[in-house]
Amino acid sequence: MWVVSDDALLDGLATGDPDATAAFVERFQRRVFGVAIRIVNDPRLAEDVAQETFLRAWQRAEAFDPRRGTVAAWLLTIARNLAIDTVRLRRVVIVDPAEILDRREPTGERGPDDLALLSSETERLHAALGDLPPDQCRALVLAAFFGRTAREISESESIPLGTAKTRIRTAMLRLRAALVDDTEASE
Amino acid sequence: MNDKSARSGCVPTAELLPELALGILGGTERADVLAHLDRCAACRDESAAWAATVDALPTVLADQEPPSGFEARTLERLRADRDRVPRRSTVQRVLMLAAVVAAVIIASVAAIRIIDARSDTSSSTALASARMVGNGGKHAGNAFMTSGSEHYVFVDVDYGVKTGIYRVESVDSSDRVTALGMVAVTAGHGAWAGELPGRATVGTPRMVRLVEPGGEVLCVAKFGRAAA
Incomplete structure (x- = not known):
């Protein structure tokens, strides 16, 4: 079966094509809502974040650069940033950082670009996250998905500031190494 | 260096x-x-x-089925936005409020300084805002600036700007360019706030812009006469 690429759908969204817009929302709504609900932990706020994400995608579609990453990564980064802004401004109660990484089988349609991503980058990131010591993983999740600074993490975890910084940096080094391995393996 | x-x-x-x-x-x-x-x-x-x-x-975050009717509501919002209907989401209102609050704080600091320095004058401070526009007229964010004898600038970069480190510059009515600081844009998002140097060295800014390390102007916010 022929499947329209993510890039083509984004082009259609940018031009205001109704069919492409509907297909774009249908393809990515579960992923965007998944990012939003896991960070803001509130269905109403998550829907607002998710809707805002699609609005931003339409408004900023021309700025998307395929050389810098996939449409999915670009779109989910928009969702992440909006969700973090919401958490910061609304003082949302943070869920257990371990729960945010709970894995489930993907639902709904995925484009060919997304399927390729899942088979490589995302799998390696999942593996790298799973291999992290729990304290590093927790520090990374608090920083990456809840926008917590090293100082805030040191206070909430009752650890020295230097330890919080080290945990974040070490975790990030391992994730980056996983992505670099991925890039090299695909070449 | x-x-x-x-x-x-x-x-x-x-x-x-x-x-x-x-x-x-x-x-x-x-x-x-x-x-x-x-x-x-x-x-x-x-x-x-x-x-x-x-x-x-x-x-890496798992998918989740959105609430019933989400797709229809989202498409309706997209249609409404395209039709220029002035509807804003809760998130957007909160984010805009945050930007305005930040700008007002800057303005308040300016006003307090003015009052402290010139208690015998009636100098007042107002706030001007301008859209930051990039190549092809793309919206890249917003800039806020206080008016009066001192200028404070707040730049909020949005998703039209690629990841990177950019120089924030002001350009006055005599086309004098002043480097104000640096802003880091990550995943299309970044903000910078600061004070312009005194009028002895910088005239009233007519625009604020972001410049790439190579010197190329990325986007510009032009202020009208009200900002002077």
Whole structure:
């Protein structure tokens, strides 16, 4: 079966094509809502974040650069940033950082670009996250998905500031190494 | 700044680049890192690599079926926005409010300073805003500036700008250019706030702009006469 690429759908969204817009929302709504609900932990706020994400995608579609990453990564980064802004401004109660990484089988349609991503980058990131010591993983999740600074993490975890910084940096080094391995393996 | 002095800051900068990419670095550390990135191409490349790592992170979060009717409501919002219907979401209102609050805080500081310095005058401070526009007229964010005898600027960059470190500049009515500071844009998002130098060295700004390390102007916010 022929499947329209993510890039083509984004082009259609940018031009205001109704069919492409509907297909774009249908393809990515579960992923965007998944990012939003896991960070803001509130269905109403998550829907607002998710809707805002699609609005931003339409408004900023021309700025998307395929050389810098996939449409999915670009779109989910928009969702992440909006969700973090919401958490910061609304003082949302943070869920257990371990729960945010709970894995489930993907639902709904995925484009060919997304399927390729899942088979490589995302799998390696999942593996790298799973291999992290729990304290590093927790520090990374608090920083990456809840926008917590090293100082805030040191206070909430009752650890020295230097330890919080080290945990974040070490975790990030391992994730980056996983992505670099991925890039090299695909070449 | 020569290569040797630039390299001298690479080690401490490298330690902080992950936090910068995550958007959680603040205060003097952030200022020091941005100042170093402005003069070190190697660390800018390293910063971009960290940004790519952060951009990949949301892909690990699991899908979730949105509430019933989500797709229809989202498409309706997109249609309404395209039709220029002035509807804003709760999130957008909160984010806009945050930007305005930040700008008002800047304005308040300016007003207090003016009052303190010239208690015998009736000098007042007002706030002007302008859209930042990039190539092809693309919206890139917003800039706010207080008017009066002192100027404070707040720049909020949005998703039309690629990841990178940019110089914030003001241009006055005599086309004099003043470098105000550096702003880091990660995943299309970044903000900068600061005070313009005194009028002895800088005239009333007519525009604020972001400039790439190579000197290319990325986007511009033009202020009208009301900002003068």
